[in-house]
Amino acid sequence: MKIATYNVNGINGRLPVLLRWLEEAQPDIVCLQELKAPQERFPIDAINAAGYNAIWHGQKSWNGVAILARDMEITEVQRSLPGDPEDQQSRYIEAIINQIVICCLYLPNGNPYPGPKFDYKLSWIKRLKKRTNQFIDMDLPAILIGDFNIIPTPLDVYKPERWEDNALYRIEVRKAYQQLLKKGWLDSIRSLYPDEQIFTFWDYLYKSYDRNAGMRLDHILLSPYIAGRLSGGNVDKHVRGWEKSSDHAPVWISLE
Known part of the structure; x- marks a missing residue:
């Protein structure tokens, strides 16, 4: 089974790119972020086709998040992250597919640091940890997947010394990410490529993609119950080079 995440950066404006990639990659489950479209403008007919x-x-x-599945039923669990009933931002959707809990997330960016947006990011991470700890404690097959807006280590960004005061790389968020791993979540791509510099995002400015001046923001974390099924994965970097593509590239894994 092939499971992927893709920050599409505007689903309607980049629908041809998304459909082209779906046809090429043939993933079984796809989590999308940054739909940038109201509920009624999601292109469901094209997705169904x-x-x-x-x-x-x-x-x-x-914002905006979605979960797609090919030839499998999707059972929605919830479409907001528990813990703050006042939070109206569309950043989390949770479902069960093929007996696996799929948590599609678009974690807040948090910039500028310091400030209320960074505080919101930390509180959101705290809520995420509380929810996902339940999956670990119940020994459930679960996947945390999406745009985390976290650069986990210096290996995951071009020239890390430039990012020390950026909310994507602040020590607080990197520690929070490591706490997830210590709880038992497996960073699937890093486990497959422990020493390689792999990026999933390249800014539109300064020919970042051409220079491979990127960062790894999009992650697929596996609960201990399912981690042993990991058999492969990668980043479809070439998609970032397509005309009118998102500034993110799709990331995927395969499970036995």
Whole structure:
């Protein structure tokens, strides 16, 4: 089974790119972030025509998450991260597919640091840890997947010394990410490529993609119950080079 995440950076504007990639890569489950479309403007007809069922939580102009599945039923669990009933941002959707809990997330960026956006990011991570600890404690097959907006280590960014005061790389968020791993979550791509510099995002400015001046922001974490099924994975970097593509590239893993 092939499971992927892709920050599409505007699903309607980049729909041809998404459909092209779906046809080429043929993933079984796909988590999307940054739909940037209200609920009623999600292109469900085109997604269905490509062979996928979908659930989604849209938001006008910003955020938005979705889960797609090919030839499998999607049972929605919830479409917001528990812990803050006042939070109206569309950043989390959770479902069960093929007896696996799929948690599609678009973690807050947090910039500028310091400030309320960074505080919101830390509180969001705290809520995420509380929810996902339940999966570990119950020994469930679960996947945390999406755009974490976290650069985990110096290996995961071009020129890390430039990012010390950026909310993507602040020590607080890197420690929070490591705490997830210590709880038992497996960083699937890093486990497959322990020493390689792998990026999933390249800014549109300064020819970042051409220079491979990127960062790794998109992650797929596996609970201990399912981690042993990991058989492969990679980043479809070439998709970032397509015309009118997102500034992120799709990331995927395969499970036995």
